[in-house]
Amino acid sequence: MTSTSEFKHAMRHVPTGVTIVTSLKDGEPRGLTLSSFASASIDPPALLICVNREARSYLYISSSHIFCVNVLAGEQRHLAERFAGKVREKQFDGIAYEVDATGAPVLSESIAHFDCEVAAEHHVGSHSIFIGHVVSCRARSGSPLGYFNGGYHDFGIHVD
Ligand SMILES: Cc1cc2nc3c(=O)[nH]c(=O)nc-3n(C[C@H](O)[C@H](O)[C@H](O)COP(=O)(O)O)c2cc1C
Numbered sequence: 001m002t003s004t005s006e007f008k009h010a011m012r013h014v015p016t017g018v019t020i021v022t023s024l025k026d027g028e029p030r031g032l033t034l035s036s037f038a039s040a041s042i043d044p045p046a047l048l049i050c051v052n053r054e055a056r057s058y059l060y061i062s063s064s065h066i067f068c069v070n071v072l073a074g075e076q077r078h079l080a081e082r083f084a085g086k087v088r089e090k091q092f093d094g095i096a097y098e099v100d101a102t103g104a105p106v107l108s109e110s111i112a113h114f115d116c117e118v119a120a121e122h123h124v125g126s127h128s129i130f131i132g133h134v135v136s137c138r139a140r141s142g143s144p145l146g147y148f149n150g151g152y153h154d155f156g157i158h159v160d
Helices: 004-011 056-064 074-086
Strands: 019-025 028-034 037-041 046-052 066-071 097-099 105-107 112-124 127-139 145-148 151-154
Touching: 019 056, 019 074, 019 105, 028 046, 028 056, 028 074, 046 056, 046 066, 046 112, 056 066, 056 112, 056 127, 066 105, 066 127, 074 145, 074 151, 105 112
Parallel strands: none
Antiparallel strands: 019 028, 019 066, 037 046, 046 127, 066 112, 097 105, 112 127, 145 151
């Protein structure tokens, strides 16, 4: 098997979008910046995310069984930085959000959100793959934020 450093180096060459995955436990919202997001099934609509089990968010998602994937717009880079660990407490102070079906935060201005109920969890090494049934989703116009080689990039491609 390859080493983790070789793996991480090769993964830097893989371009992704950037999301903030939110959840809610005992009325407290929590979120993390996450790029390991993919569509998993069309019928029924389902997606997958991979979450480090050492992340605080892991406990929120695994116990509440809900999460919402917020796809960030190019101008939301500051949110990506904030939810990647810069702010430990009161993460949502000063941040505009609404809720949809599950009650997990939907970040205003994200270009799409997918509100999910956890259908399955699979442990893979350090991470858990959560399969989410999409109970509600919505798209908005905007240009997506991307991540490549350790840096953020605005795709600069507008979608309606
Ligand atoms: C661009 C980017 C993508 C990330 N993708 C993931 C991911 O897919 N899964 C994950 O567990 N952590 C990912 N992280 C790391 C988490 O955002 C980070 O560990 C965060 O501090 C976890 O917060 P928490 O412990 O408060 O839940 C990513 C970070 C960045 C900057």
